[in-house]
Amino acid sequence: MSQTLDVGGENGSQPDFGLARPPLAVQLSDMLREMILEGALPGGEKIREKDLTVRFGVSRTPLREAMKVLAAEGLIELIPNRGAIVSRHSVEDLADVFPVLASLERLAGELAAVRATDAEIERICTLTANLGQTVEGANRPQYFKINQAIHDAILAASGNETLIRTHATIAGRVHRARYQANLTKSRWERALEEHGRIADALKKRDGARLGALLNEHMLAKLSSILDALQAGETGT
Amino acid sequence: MSQTLDVGGENGSQPDFGLARPPLAVQLSDMLREMILEGALPGGEKIREKDLTVRFGVSRTPLREAMKVLAAEGLIELIPNRGAIVSRHSVEDLADVFPVLASLERLAGELAAVRATDAEIERICTLTANLGQTVEGANRPQYFKINQAIHDAILAASGNETLIRTHATIAGRVHRARYQANLTKSRWERALEEHGRIADALKKRDGARLGALLNEHMLAKLSSILDALQAGETGT
DNA sequence: CTATTGAATTATGAATTCATTTTTAATGTC
DNA sequence: GACATTAAAAATGAATTCATAATTCAATAG
Numbered sequence: 001m002s003q004t005l006d007v008g009g010e011n012g013s014q015p016d017f018g019l020a021r022p023p024l025a026v027q028l029s030d031m032l033r034e035m036i037l038e039g040a041l042p043g044g045e046k047i048r049e050k051d052l053t054v055r056f057g058v059s060r061t062p063l064r065e066a067m068k069v070l071a072a073e074g075l076i077e078l079i080p081n082r083g084a085i086v087s088r089h090s091v092e093d094l095a096d097v098f099p100v101l102a103s104l105e106r107l108a109g110e111l112a113a114v115r116a117t118d119a120e121i122e123r124i125c126t127l128t129a130n131l132g133q134t135v136e137g138a139n140r141p142q143y144f145k146i147n148q149a150i151h152d153a154i155l156a157a158s159g160n161e162t163l164i165r166t167h168a169t170i171a172g173r174v175h176r177a178r179y180q181a182n183l184t185k186s187r188w189e190r191a192l193e194e195h196g197r198i199a200d201a202l203k204k205r206d207g208a209r210l211g212a213l214l215n216e217h218m219l220a221k222l223s224s225i226l227d228a229l230q231a232g233e234t235g236t
Numbered sequence: 237m238s239q240t241l242d243v244g245g246e247n248g249s250q251p252d253f254g255l256a257r258p259p260l261a262v263q264l265s266d267m268l269r270e271m272i273l274e275g276a277l278p279g280g281e282k283i284r285e286k287d288l289t290v291r292f293g294v295s296r297t298p299l300r301e302a303m304k305v306l307a308a309e310g311l312i313e314l315i316p317n318r319g320a321i322v323s324r325h326s327v328e329d330l331a332d333v334f335p336v337l338a339s340l341e342r343l344a345g346e347l348a349a350v351r352a353t354d355a356e357i358e359r360i361c362t363l364t365a366n367l368g369q370t371v372e373g374a375n376r377p378q379y380f381k382i383n384q385a386i387h388d389a390i391l392a393a394s395g396n397e398t399l400i401r402t403h404a405t406i407a408g409r410v411h412r413a414r415y416q417a418n419l420t421k422s423r424w425e426r427a428l429e430e431h432g433r434i435a436d437a438l439k440k441r442d443g444a445r446l447g448a449l450l451n452e453h454m455l456a457k458l459s460s461i462l463d464a465l466q467a468g469e470t471g472t
Numbered sequence: 473c474t475a476t477t478g479a480a481t482t483a484t485g486a487a488t489t490c491a492t493t494t495t496t497a498a499t500g501t502c
Numbered sequence: 503g504a505c506a507t508t509a510a511a512a513a514t515g516a517a518t519t520c521a522t523a524a525t526t527c528a529a530t531a532g
């Protein structure tokens with residue numbers, strides 16, 4: 001856990017082929033976001049700038065910029081002259097976030113049904129078919145990957161930049177929870193069924209139905225996650 | 237338009253009774269957000285840090301922090317080593333933002349119908365009644381104020397922090413457009429009718445209906461705004 | 473022994489300074 | 503005259519330094 005960035009330092013080994021590395025502030029916000037979502041920085045914990053600067057080996061300037069971003073995303077809370085604390089992201093938080101995601105995906109479905117190109121629909125149907133194969137092969141990582149690709153494709157097909165952006169920001173907050181969710185076989189198969197109906201509604205360009213299906217799909221995912229948490233208590 | 241912050245400077249006139257003034261970065265992000273939404277910084281325009289620092293009389297450090305926040309909100313776009321440009325917020329952008337807001341308010345309505353306390357419902361009904369009086373008195377500013385109070389109250393009654401937060405961020409982006417929208421008398425009266433139905437659905441705790449009404453209400457508002465823009469072209 | 477005050481320490485806010493990248497302009501060559 | 507190369511200028515990225523507010527802790531009064 002004592003990783004260091006070591007950017008701009010004395011690393012003469014990596015030739016650095018002009019691949020523009022992102023600014024420190026971006027790297028830091030990405031890393032901090034990851035840490036918060038992973039639980040490395042528990043909710044309610046006070047963040048001391050100095051600690052993080054020595055931990056990452058950077059100065060306070062880019063770190064503070066990164067913290068502003070995380071605050072705008074709601075992951076931390078900045079209190080003037082008094083530092084920052086990590087926002088609490090508990091089970092209740094999942095119950096807050098998923099309905100919002102479900103609502104946004106409903107809109108995405110309604111829009112995509114109207115605006116999606118035939119090629120986009122084709123692609124989503126193909127992805128849905130591939131999804132079935134992963135269930136047969138019990139390939140969870142692949143399932144997760146394709147599942148996300150489908151949702152992203154529907155969002156993209158909505159053609160609404162604000163919607164895409166908002167969804168991406170909020171979805172990032174539950175990324176981890178979504179991944180370690182689809183445990184049971186029964187839920188897995190049911191999710192596959194739901195995806196089949198989703199693809200079908202899209203093919204028929206039935207916006208109302210597609211929206212409703214996506215909404216229910218996300219809420220069902222929330223249920224399964226809550227069940228898994230309650231049953232296993234598989235906290236890292 | 238050449239306002240200056242002049243905070244922490246040599247203003248011996250204002251004794252400053254310990255009322256904690258917000259950090260410069262916050263003041264700057266608020267001010268820049270306002271400027272962008274007001275059109276003082278047109279979409280597509282390149283932002284030079286130096287220009288703004290001399291304009292506001294601050295150093296680059298807090299300004300850059302403010303810009304990170306605006307970038308997280310989607311109001312500007314940061315390009316590494318190449319500065320920032322103001323995101324384009326055109327008519328199409330309104331057409332993007334309002335459906336998202338409508339979708340979020342639909343969810344708010346569905347949740348509020350279940351979770352709102354009787355006192356909250358009471359208050360919203362009272363506000364709705366007051367709204368009618370403003371129409372009779374042709375008091376536009378008051379109408380706008382109460383209207384927003386109603387929407388905020390429904391959001392608050394949803395009890396979903398993520399929803400409240402997300403809505404607030406996005407709503408801020410069209411604040412101005414909403415204000416200069418309700419021009420025509422006919423639209424005004426129709427909006428009042430809609431609010432009556434909204435209050436009614438809430439009183440009956442009919443979530444599906446309340447959600448649908450709020451969704452339609454926002455989409456109707458978008459239509460009226462687009463009509464007004466197309467007709468009058470009343471750009472400041 | 474407890475509570476309060478005040479100095480010392482520590483943390484955050486903001487300006488300045490240094491480093492790197494990009495852009496601009498100029499010069500030279502073809 | 504057009505294009506490429508390169509030096510100068512300007513802008514952004516990041517570290518350091520200075521200023522101010524908050525916290526800690528010891529000393530003293532009650």
